[in-house]
Amino acid sequence: xxxxxLVDDSRTVRLVGRRMMxxxxxxxxxxxxxxxxxxxxxxxxxxxxxLLDWNMPVMNGLDFLKALRALPLPKQPSVVMCTTENDMGHxxxxxxxxxNEYIMxxxxxxxxxxxxxxxxxx
Amino acid sequence: xxxxxxxxxxxFLQSNSxxxxxxxKEYLLESRLTPVAQSLGLSGIGELIQSLKRMPTLELKTTVxxxxxxxxxxxxxxxxxxxxxxxxxxxxxxxANKTQRTIRIWCAASSTGQEPYSIAMQLRExxxxxxxxxxxxxxxxxxxxxxxxxxxxxxxxxFEIQRGLSIQxxxxxxxxxxxxWQLKPEIRNEISWKQLNLLKDFGMMGQFxxxxxxxxxxxxxxxxxxxxxxRMAKHISHNGYLxxxxxxxxxxxxxxxxxxxxxxxxxxHPHSTKSSGxxxxx
Ligand SMILES: C[S@@+](CC[C@H](N)C(=O)[O-])C[C@H]1O[C@@H](n2cnc3c(N)ncnc32)[C@H](O)[C@@H]1O
Ligand SMILES: [Mg+2]
Numbered sequence: 214x215x216x217x218x219l220v221d222d223s224r225t226v227r228l229v230g231r232r233m234m235x236x237x238x239x240x241x242x243x244x245x246x247x248x249x250x251x252x253x254x255x256x257x258x259x260x261x262x263x264l265l266d267w268n269m270p271v272m273n274g275l276d277f278l279k280a281l282r283a284l285p286l287p288k289q290p291s292v293v294m295c296t297t298e299n300d301m302g303h304x305x306x307x308x309x310x311x312x313n314e315y316i317m318x319x320x321x322x323x324x325x326x327x328x329x330x331x332x333x334x335x
Numbered sequence: 336x337x338x339x340x341x342x343x344x345x346x347f348l349q350s351n352s353x354x355x356x357x358x359x360k361e362y363l364l365e366s367r368l369t370p371v372a373q374s375l376g377l378s379g380i381g382e383l384i385q386s387l388k389r390m391p392t393l394e395l396k397t398t399v400x401x402x403x404x405x406x407x408x409x410x411x412x413x414x415x416x417x418x419x420x421x422x423x424x425x426x427x428x429x430x431a432n433k434t435q436r437t438i439r440i441w442c443a444a445s446s447t448g449q450e451p452y453s454i455a456m457q458l459r460e461x462x463x464x465x466x467x468x469x470x471x472x473x474x475x476x477x478x479x480x481x482x483x484x485x486x487x488x489x490x491x492x493x494f495e496i497q498r499g500l501s502i503q504x505x506x507x508x509x510x511x512x513x514x515x516w517q518l519k520p521e522i523r524n525e526i527s528w529k530q531l532n533l534l535k536d537f538g539m540m541g542q543f544x545x546x547x548x549x550x551x552x553x554x555x556x557x558x559x560x561x562x563x564x565x566r567m568a569k570h571i572s573h574n575g576y577l578x579x580x581x582x583x584x585x586x587x588x589x590x591x592x593x594x595x596x597x598x599x600x601x602x603x604h605p606h607s608t609k610s611s612g613x614x615x616x617x
Contacts, residue, residue: 299493299512304502315502317493325496327409331501 215241215334216257220250220274221266221295226318230264230295233322236334247272251280260290262334264325265274267296267303275310282311291332295320336361340384342367347387352400352478353534367402401479404554408446411501412451413581415600416547420454421461423597424576429462429469430542431574437470439444441543441570443533444551445475448486448526449499452518454547455525456504456514474540476531487528489518542572549580557588564589568605577603 219230231241242257244250246269252279254260255324263281267274278292291314306310307315314328329335339411344364348354356364365380372383375398386395411417428438442451451473458465465471477483496505497515509516531537533551546567552560564577568591571577577592579585579601585592 217600273590299511304506308502308506315505317497320497321494327497327499 214238215262216240216242216260218242218244218253218257218260218263218290219265220277222246222269223266224282226266230325233325234264236322237326237329245281246270247274247277250277253280254284254286254290258286258309259288259328262291262293262329262332264293264295267294267298267307268297275307278307278310278312282308289332293328293332336364336380340381342481342561343384347396348400348403348554351396352404352532352554353559354400354554355559356402364403365378368399371398371402397480401458401481402541404479406446406479408449408550409495410449410504411457412450412499412549413497413600415439415581416549416559416578416602417453417457419578419598419600419602420457420545424461424545424602425458427574429465432544438465438472439541440471440545441544441547442473443477443531443541443548443567445477445483445486445528446479447491447495448475448489449495449500450547450549451475451486451526452489452522456508458525458614465545468558471525472526474525474527474529474543476529476541477539478530478532480530483530487523487526489523490514491518534559537566537570540570543570544572544575545578546571546576547572547578549578552579552583561589565591567578568592573606574604575593577605 217234219234219241221227221230222245227243227319231243234241240287241254248271264318265278266272274294274296279282281292282289293314293316294312295316295318296303297318304315313332316324316328326335337595341361341364345356348356359506368380372379375383377386387399398564421560425438440454441452445451456472458471475486492515496509505516506518508522548567552563555563564585567577576595581601583601585603592605595602595604
């Protein structure tokens with residue numbers, strides 16, 4: 214089963230996101246912040262895609278993304294930034310740091326589906 | 336809703352927009368028309384029907400028709416037609432039209448504009464050479480004047496720009512403003528807009544290399560579909576294409592077309608162009 218990692222400090226977002234993506238047939242892993250997510254990636258280097266919040270305590274999404282892209286993984290996962298930050302500046306910053314797609318919250322199931330399709334895992 | 340009112344509205348929609356309501360759509364009528372009645376200061380659908388019977392002004396009829404036609408659409412819907420454009424249709428048409436250097440595309444139910452704008456983006460990305468020396472015309476039409484006005488503005492909500500549009504395309508073609516996301520003039524200016532009811536004569540539209548007629552025929556009865564498709568065939572140029580929605584077909588409806596080879600989308604050539612091609616060879 215294709216593994217997706219959901220990184221968000223909000224329990225509600227993780228709950229809603231998990232439901233959507235299980236419905237789409239993925240195995241869903243969760244992390245509460247960037248550091249937590251690095252640990253999960255250490256255990257599951259075969260994660261195919263990451264839905265990544267920006268604002269989180271301990272380690273934010275952008276710092277996590279930079280750390281992730283520096284890891285010597287057999288295959289780098291696709292990263293979909295998923296945040297309430299919705300201006301061009303933030304979008305460009307995330308793309309420059311190596312994000313593959315960008316979702317502006319609030320998201321709907323249609324949007325998540327479309328974006329996972331765009332990055333080629335649906 | 337009482338059966339007589341239902342019958343009246345069904346017939347009204349059928350004759351004014353071609354919309355084929357079918358049975359058991361009370362819910363749809365109520366959810367769409369109650370807000371219309373309220374906005375006109377009427378107590379509800381009952382009074383709205385009374386007004387339609389007593390004083391069917393063009394304005395009132397248009398308001399009701401517009402409320403009932405669904406406008407759902409998204410950027411690069413189904414993606415296949417856009418791949419076919421880039422891979423097969425446009426290269427073929429460029430070869431066929433290399434002397435006059437024109438390409439004409441008609442988007443026959445353009446709704447809020449995502450479809451014609453996606454065509455313009457695809458052409459710009461896949462065929463940059465078209466911007467010099469070629470005359471490319473994309474005509475977008477819809478029955479709904481309000482929706483057409485919105486389309487023309489190229490102003491979209493955060494929800495709309497996240498349906499079907501990659502983030503790279505958002506960055507490339509849109510600016511953010513207080514209202515949401517504004518399409519840049521370089522794409523916006525590529526489209527010509529016109530209000531048009533497909534049930535009526537469209538003889539003045541001229542000839543096209545490609546007609547997009549997606550997700551609109553679904554509302555019509557088979558007879559109306561056939562009538563529209565047969566008339567459309569006459570507007571498609573030699574070896575041109577008709578593109579229908581992913582779930583639509585002409586099979587058993589119109590025999591004016593045959594399936595286009597090599598396409599992944601629901602695409603068809605009109606027979607007339609084929610036979611005239613054969614005649615030309617003889
Ligand atoms: C679901 S949208 C399709 C938009 C786009 N072609 C797509 O596939 O995404 C259907 C559109 O058809 C328009 N429409 C309905 N009846 C029509 C008619 N008789 N003539 C022209 N347009 C019509 C509606 O106003 C609406 O915008
Ligand atoms: Mg957060």
